[in-house]
Amino acid sequence: MTNNQNNHKGNILVVDDTPNNLRLLSAMLTAQGYEVRKALNGKMALTACRVVLPDVILLDINMPEMDGYQVCQQLKSDKITAEVPVIFISALDDVLDKVKAFDVGGADYITKPFHGAEVILRIENQINLRLYQVKLQEKNLLLEQALANLQAAQVQQIQNEKMVALGQLVAGIAHEVNNPISFIYGNLQYAGQYIQDLVNIITAYQQEYAKPTSKIEKILKDIDLNFVTKDLQTLMGAMYRGAERITDIVLALQNFSRHDEAVMKQVNIHEGINSTLVMLQHRFRETVDRPAIAIVKNYGDLPLVTCYPSELNQVFMHLLNNAIDALNGLAINSKIIENPQIQIFTQLTDNNTVKIAITDNGPGIEQSLRSRLFDPFFTTKPVGKGSGLGLSISYQIVVQKHRGQITCSSSPGQGAEFLLEIPLQQPEY
Secondary structure, three states, X not given: OOOHHHOOOXXXXXXXXXXXXXXXXXXXXXXXXXXXXXXXXHHHXXXXXXXXXXXXXXXEOOOOXXXXXXXXXXXXXXXXXXXXXXXEEEOOOOHXXXXXXXXXXXXXXXXOOXXXXXXXHHHHHHHHHHHHHHHHHHHHHHHHHHHHHHHHHHHHHHHXXXXXXXXXXHHHHHHHHHHHHHHHHHHHHHXXXXXXXXXXXXXXXXXXXXXXXXXXXXXXXXXXXXXXXXXXHHHHHHHHHHHHHHXXXXXXXXXXXXXXXXXXXXXXXXXXXXXXXXXXXXXXXXXXXXXXXXXXXXXXXXXXXXXXXXXXXXXXXXXXXXXXXXXXXXXXXXXXXXXXXXXXXXXXXXXXXXXXXXXXXXXXXXXXXXXXXXXOOOOOOOOOOOOOOHHHHHHHHHHHHOOOEEEEEXXXXXXEXXXXXXXXXXXXO
């Protein structure tokens, strides 16, 4: 909007097909310090608005080819001129004419013959009103930005508290589990050897004393010695595998949380992804509603990547959890997939960035929802099934903390792909 610093109160466009009216209004407004432009018809008025946006338009109704109502409708249909106040000046004094003027978007109505003081006052009112509207819009934008910053801060605080709690929990679990599992795993080898020694002794007794007493024969029959001897090997193997599995899970927990690695460092991205997959393995299994989810890895040859490992693992966790939820039919307007699959793709680009894509063959995401996916507290899941923080946290971690990008491409019925790209090296590292 034009201001007093330009030596005039405002830019007024006067539209009237009567030259005398134009000269009269122009002289009157110029004397009051306004910059005045004139147009003899509607087409000239629309062209003048495109050249320089006026602060107020004085518009006659009865004009040839295009009347004032039509001009006002075109002005209000254009985003550029829609907010410019239009004051109708007309000899028509009927109530219906005034109603129609306001209906097409007019801000005020002056009846001819007009008084100069009235025209000036109404123009000043509209300019002041428009100025207040602009200031209000600016304040609204500031409030929206403040709200966005507050939400981002809340999300970051939640994330930080979550990571601290997770790290402490994992550290405690790892400490408590490591001791007994190390004892069990370390002694399984000796237990296996001792059992084999006992089996060898029993075998030797059977060879040396081929005819046992009736009491021993009854015991051998009751316990089925041959079955016990063979099954012991199977049990020992199962216990070995169970102990190794627990050890792997604890290692995956530690690698996932990386409680002792809160600083930026160089890591193997694939280790973080694999640790996350171990954490979520129970969710990939077959359920009563769907088959097991197939995980397809297409890893590229990646060097070590400079990043915050624990936070990047959080991103993998959120994206994989969302993919699983979609395949489980938890998204809006979703259905369960017959052959569920999640593909994980990694690649080193020519721009020294790392691309990581997580793709599912679920129901996809509608375009109307994709624009809000990374907004705090927005979720496509039913009430109670999601907090709406996962993707917002992921966005902050990838974009703000790693100077990267995260995008979603999807079509209904075609699955969804979340692609994140981060620099191989961070500037401050």
